[in-house]
Amino acid sequence: MSNLKKLAGQTAVYGLSSILGRSINFLLIMVYTAxxxxxEVGSYTSIYALIGFLNIIFTYGxxxxFFRFSTGKNLDPAKVFNTTQSLLLTSSLLLGTGLxxxxxxxxxxxxxxxxxxxFRWTALLLTFDAVLAIPFAKLRLENKALVFAGAKILNxxxxxxxNLLLIIGFPYLIGLDTIPADFLGYKIEWGVEYILLANLFANGLIVPFVWWKAGMFKFQLDGEIIRPMWKYSIPLLFMGLAGVTNELISRLLFEYILPDNFYPGFxxxxxxxxxxxxxxxxILMNLVIQAFKYAAEPFFFKQSNDKNSPxxxxxxxxxxxxxxxxxxxAISAxxxxxxxxxxxxPGYEEGLFIVPMLLMGYLLLGVYFNLSIWFKITDKTNYSFWITLTGAIVTLLVIWILVPIWGYLGAALATFTCYFLMALICYLYGQKYYPIPYQTGRGVFYMFLAFAVSYLAFFLKxxxxxxxxLAKNSLILIYILVVLALEKDRIKTYLKPKSSL
Structure with a gap:
């Protein structure tokens, strides 16, 4: 229980930055759609899908x-940090220049x-993201959750x-004749440009702060460390590419695959x-998963040598x-x-019916992340490539076949199908190489029941x-009661006072 409490506590702190930060960031969708x-929102969707894809290449696992070699390889953590950060700095400058x-x-x-x-601004943004990756990881490894959270929230x-200044503030002041129309080269017709610039300015400004808090590094490219690290990370790179294909490719390709005039007026x-x-x-589901991932990844590695870890x-x-x-x-209701x-x-509400499907897809992604611990701690990361490649192929096939027929629903089904297959394959191989006593039957039942209840709540009118x-939200209470009834024995065990002996 102490380990679970520690994980829960760190997840809460990371969740504060992730949920609070992304909730604030989430409010930007109100600005963009208004x-x-x-x-312009379509341009934002496709360009940021491209950024998500390229970000994997820039950081390549x-x-x-870094977590694996800093905790389980009998190496000097300082040397690992110096080498990893030096390698990423060098590669990101080369990749950024090429882009x-x-x-x-x-x-x-x-x-x-x-x-x-x-796309020049995109190159700069990706470079900033890459040189921040390892310092942020070091803060997580050292359990500096509050510093990590503070830096994320500041960003x-x-x-x-x-965003507010460039999209709302300047046009308002120009309308009042408070500032000239071309103030600081401002262009009133720009839209997605200001989204990119705001992100670029924000990331660039926090680089010195994060580097300072993580500890400045010494430029060092140690071949004895780089070679095994590279061997470990290459499968993770391809896993990441396939994974981001699964997550982002529907948004990147949607406008190019959807037939003209599929939706009247658009x-x-x-x-x-x-x-x-x-x-x-x-993304309300995804930000919870991200908060969990921040805390769980270093936690899982540190617990890997404990006999009770499964x-x-x-x-x-x-x-x-x-x-x-x-x-x-709760979200669907x-x-x-x-x-x-x-x-x-008006017009955006036409796509609301896909949200429960996407929520389930993200939940399955979180399940896959939990399952993936087996190949990370057994150094069988090559399996990650084949699993995520299968998911990527399925994603592309479903998008290519179903988007021209079902539009939004086809793209949402691509996300759902991909993560379902990835979780299933990862579970089957994981039980073969590193058996973990998951409560599989009950977990599948909860997910199936929640999916059905989510759509019942959504369509109830x-x-x-x-x-x-009241009727929609009463379904949440019914689900809680079902869970409590099934988990009563486990709850009693957790609440039972510990023996003083």
Whole structure:
């Protein structure tokens, strides 16, 4: 129990930064859907999907590799930090320069003619992200959760502040003739440009602070460390590429695969904006998973040598499923008011029905993260590549086949199907090479029940708004009662006083 309490405490701190920070950041979708056109929101969706994909290439699995070599390889942690950070700094500068120079070609390929500057800024943003990755990982490894959380929240606040200034503040002041229309080179017609610039400014400003708090590094490229690290990280790189394909490719390709005039009144890029905005609502599940991941990854590695670790991993998984299924139902039951609150212009509500499907997809991603501990602590990371490659192939096939037929639903099914298959394959191989006593039957039952209840709550419509609200949310209480009835013996065990002997 002490280990679980420690994990829960660290998850709460990381969750504070992740949930508070991303909740603040999440509010930006209100700004984008209110002040930008659907086409601009579509551009934001596709460009940030590309950034998510390239971010994996820029960091190539080095965060997980850093944890593994700092905790379980009998190496000097300081030397590992110096080597890892030096390697990432060198590679990110080379990759960033290549992307910067190739920006005009990328702009043409993605149908942004004359806007190469968007992808030059993308190169700078990716470079900043890469050189921050290992210092942030070091803070997590050293259990400096409060410093980590503070830096993340500062970054989010800066990003939100710059967004509000550039998208709302400057146009308002220009309208009042308080500042000239071309103040500091401001261009009133820009939209997605200011989203990128705000993110770029925010990330650049926190680099010195994070480096200082993590401890300055000595430039050092130790071949004896790099060679085994590289061998460990290469499968993680391909896993990451396949994984981000699974997560982001639907948003990146949606506008290019959707047939013209599929949705009356919307062109393909505008429809991609509707899809991307509704996808953002599902991030409420993803941010919980991210907070859990921040705390759990170093925790899992540190517990790997304990003989009781398999039981601990199983208990963590079970608690994770219960919490996330409850969250899924709560969000789905309240989408009728959450949706219009954040998606400010008419038309976005057409995609709300895919949100419960996406929430379930993210929950399965969290299950996969829990399951993946077996290949990380047994150094069988090559399995991660094949599992995520299978997921990526399935994602592409489902998108290619179903988006032209079912539009938004086809893209959401790609996310759901991919993570379901990845979790299933990872579970089967994990039980073969590193058996963990998961409560599989009960966990699957909770997920199936929660998925059904989520859609029941979403589609339930009673004539009186207040009665409708009570009826939808009463389903949350019913689900809690079911869980309590099934978990009563385990709860009694946890609440039983410890013997003084």
């Amino acid at each position: 002040y930008l056109s659907k086409e 080095m965060e997980t590799t 910067y120079l190739g920006a005009p070609y990328l702009a043409e390929w993605m149908d942004y003619p004359g806007q190469a500057y968007l 989010i606040l800066l990003n939100v502040g710059f 062109n393909s890029r505008e429809a991609a904006g509707v899809f991307g905005a509704n996808f953002k609502l599902a 039981q601990l991993y199983a208990t963590v998984m079970h608690a994770f499923i219960i919490f996330c299924t409850l969250l899924m139902i 309240n989408l009728n008011w959450i949706g219009p609150l954040f998606l400010r212009k 009673l004539p009186q708004p207040f009665i409708n609200f």
